[in-house]
Amino acid sequence: MTVPAVRAARPVRTAGPAGGAPGRRRSGKGGRGGRRGGRWGVHAFLLAVSLAFLAPLLLAVYASLRPYEETARDGYFSLPSRLSFDYYRQAFTDSGMGRYFLNTLLIAVPGVLITLFLASFTAFAVARLRLRGSLLLLMFFTAGNLLPQQVIVTPLYVLFTKVPLPYWLSDSLTLYDSLWAVLAVQVAFQLGFCVFVLANFMRTLPREILEAAVVDGAGVWRRYRHVTLPLCRPALAALGTLQFTWMYNDFLWGLVFLSDGDKLPVTSALNNLRGQFFTDYNLLAAGSVIVAxxxxxxxxxxxRHFIAGLTLGANKG
Incomplete structure (x- = not known):
């Protein structure tokens, strides 16, 4: 007795929507119009945010080109009768802004170089040398970035007034009222961020390159100087650009640690354009534009380095 073969059941086709293929999604003008409308909305929002950020700078430029008597009489949003660069010449020459620019460069340029050297060597030790406590050290540097600057103003002020320096380094014979104080604080505060970013960047470098250098007999310094640093040039360029901008724009530390007005950086020296009983805000606006x-x-x-710095070290190695 034979068992009859069982035929496989054929799938039953169901009728799709009328006038269209079964299971096919419509993509008409409505979908494209919605995407285009959303894109226009995003662009409008970004344009509004950009204008909000640019408005103070544009208003400062506009006010700096007008006489104070005119803006005092008609307001800052009125149409000008004439425009001139007289305030720019007055702000640069009368306030001695060239000297303040030199003070800023004496702080920012060495500060960037020292910060990048210390941060790159520390990041190399944390990321590439198998040291105990390297993760704890990286967490320590990262936690330093979370400390507000204003918290340690008073302790640093007291400390710097007690740290002696020779006369040829500081005419006050202490670390206070010298450019060294501002330089030391700038390096200390920027070091943690640079170590964190460079350590993450160095972890993305191919391990085989350093292993080949070890096989060739390269020591720690040669692996750092001749192998790792050339590969970190994009990261160092991005960080150097960001660090110079941050140190240049700093306003707080110059006012806290420098009592001599001739030693102030250019951002803190803007305060010298204010009068004791009267302040010409058009002149102050011209000085602000020059500084910016x-x-x-x-x-x-x-x-390009600014944009690269926004995502530097974000890739997971």
Whole structure:
């Protein structure tokens, strides 16, 4: 007795929607119109945010080109009768802004170089050398970035007044009222961020390159100087650009640690344009524009490094 073969049941086709293929999703003008409308909305929002950030700078430029008598009479949002650069010449020459620019460079340029050297060597030790407590050390540097600067103003002020320096380094014979104080604070506060970023970047480098250097007999210094640093040039360029901008724009530390007005950086020296009984805010606006110009030029020339710095070290190795 034979068992009859069982035929496989054929799938039953169900009728799709009328006038269209079964299971096919419609993509008509409604979907494209919605996406286009959303894109226009995002662009409008970004344009509004950009204008909100640019409005103070544009208002400062507009006010700096007008006489104070005119803005005092008609307001800052009125139409001008004439525009001139007289306030720019007065702000640069009368306030001695060239000397303050030199003070800023004496702080920012060595500060960037010292910070990048110390941060790169520390990051190399944390990321590439198998040291005990390297993760704890990285967490320590990262936690330092969370400390508000204003918290330690008073302890640092007392400390710097008690740290002696020779006369050829500081005419006050202490660390207080010297550019060394501002330089030391800038390096200390920026070091943690640079170590964190460079350590994450170095972890993404191929391990085989350092292993080959070890096989060739390279020591720690050669592996750091001749192997790791050349590979970190993009990261160092991005960090250097960001660090210079941050140190240049700093306003707090110059006012706290420098009592001699001739030693102030250019951002803190803007306060010298204010009078005791009267302040010409158009003159102050011209000085602010002059101070902001170098950072704007640096951004326009090195904006690729700025953009790279936003995501630096974010890749997971």
């Amino acid at each position: 110009l170098p950072t704007i030029v640096v951004f326009l020339l090195l904006q």
